[in-house]
Amino acid sequence: MRTRWATGPRSITLVRHAESTGNVADAAAHRRQAESLDLDLRDADVPLSDTGREQATALGRWLNQPSEVRGPHGTRPDAVISSPYRRASETARIACEGLGLDLDQDERLRERDLGLFDGLTGRGIQSRHPAEAERRSRLGKFYYQPPSGESWVDVVLRVRSFLRDLEGLDGADVWLFTHQAVIMAHRFALEGLDEEHVLKLSRDLPLPNVSRTLYTRDGDRMALQVFADTAALDQAEVATTHEPGGSDDEPD
Numbered sequence: 001m002r003t004r005w006a007t008g009p010r011s012i013t014l015v016r017h018a019e020s021t022g023n024v025a026d027a028a029a030h031r032r033q034a035e036s037l038d039l040d041l042r043d044a045d046v047p048l049s050d051t052g053r054e055q056a057t058a059l060g061r062w063l064n065q066p067s068e069v070r071g072p073h074g075t076r077p078d079a080v081i082s083s084p085y086r087r088a089s090e091t092a093r094i095a096c097e098g099l100g101l102d103l104d105q106d107e108r109l110r111e112r113d114l115g116l117f118d119g120l121t122g123r124g125i126q127s128r129h130p131a132e133a134e135r136r137s138r139l140g141k142f143y144y145q146p147p148s149g150e151s152w153v154d155v156v157l158r159v160r161s162f163l164r165d166l167e168g169l170d171g172a173d174v175w176l177f178t179h180q181a182v183i184m185a186h187r188f189a190l191e192g193l194d195e196e197h198v199l200k201l202s203r204d205l206p207l208p209n210v211s212r213t214l215y216t217r218d219g220d221r222m223a224l225q226v227f228a229d230t231a232a233l234d235q236a237e238v239a240t241t242h243e244p245g246g247s248d249d250e251p252d
Contacts (some may be wrong), residue, residue, distance in 0.1 A: 003163050003190030004220045007170040011075050012190075012222060013185045014176050014213040015059070018052035019241045020087040023209065026121070026243065035124030038252070043111060043118060044085045052087070054096035055210040062232035063095060065237045073214050073225050077101060077175035083109040083182070091210065092177035108162040112181040115149025142195045152181065152198075157214050158186040180243075190215055190222045206242040208233075 025039040039046070048056065063076060070076075077099065082092040084105040092103055092149060116132075117125055124135045145151040148165040166174060176186075184207075188198045205228060212229045215222035233240050 002221060003160065003189050005167065005217065005222065006220070008154055008167045008217060008222075009079075009169050009172045009174040010217050011173045012176065012186075012215045013075055013077070013174070014167070014178060014186055014215075015091065016180055016183060016207050016209055016211050017083070017085075017088040017091040017177060018055040018094075019049045019209045020052055020061075021049050022046040022087070023052075023241065023243070024049050029121050033123060035121060035127055037119050037121070039119060043113075046085070046087050048090050051241065052091070052209065053094065053238055055233060055241075056091045058236035058238045059091075059095040059210050059232040060097055062235060064098065071231070073229075074231075075173045075175075075214065078172040079169055079174045080104065080177070081106050081109065081174065082177040083107075083111065083179060085110050085179070088177045088179065092175075095177075095210075096175075098236045104160060107122060108158040109176060109182055111179040112149075112152070112155050114146055114152045116147040117149060140195070140199075142199060143216075145216040152185065155181055156188055160189050163189060181231045183213055187224075187227075188214070191224060208240050208242040 022037070022039055022043070025037040029037045062070065062074075067074065067076075077096065078101075080092055080096050080101050081104045082089045082105055088109070089103070089105060096103065111212075116129065120128065132147065136146075142152045145154065184198055184202050187201065189192060193201075207228050208230050210230070210233060212232075213227045214225045214229070216225055232242050
């Protein structure tokens with residue numbers, strides 16, 4: 001069901017966090033065909049990589065350009081809300097420095113919890129938890145919940161709750177700094193997508209770090225204007241990074 005609006009923001013911009021050391025460790029694990037990531041941190045504490053800080057700085061420079069340079073879909077934020085995870089809040093602080101805005105955090109924007117699978121690659125899940133891998137294959141990843149973790153549906157439910165609270169920001173341009181699965185959950189809720197469509201989008205269109213996804217208010221709905229836009233990185237000639245294949249079973 002598509003989320004409908006009686007009041008609410010003029011626009012919602014969803015920004016995926018900049019490249020993290022978790023993204024780097026994930027890529028290295030896949031190159032080695034390893035079962036787990038070489039990363040000894042809580043998921044919430046994973047910081048940006050050097051490239052990630054460059055990406056966040058590039059977004060900040062883009063935000064400080066005149067509106068005619070940013071273009072018709074280059075909104076500036078009136079309100080900024082971030083996932084409390086370090087890689088997202090760090091991206092928001094760097095990108096919005098100098099805008100004179102308070103940075104709020106909301107735990108409903110945090111990354112999907114992979115539970116027992118945290119830190120494992122797909123190869124590691126198959127090897128160490130074959131029964132769960134079979135159950136996931138049977139149920140499909142939209143409804144499958146890893147032991148002590150979250151399904152995609154769980155993420156959608158918290159996103160729907162979060163969107164209802166945005167109704168109080170009537171007429172504002174709101175920027176959200178968050179994670180890949182959470183952005184796809186917003187697409188599911190705002191556009192009324194079905195399971196097959198949202199999983200196909202996630203699989204076929206990997207979401208770059210620091211990319212923007214923009215919705216603007218159109219009557220009682222939010223209309224998608226841009227998805228996975230990397231104009232800020234392209235202008236600054238900073239590397240664009242994303243996971244291969246758009247898989248959601250590795251750290252974001």
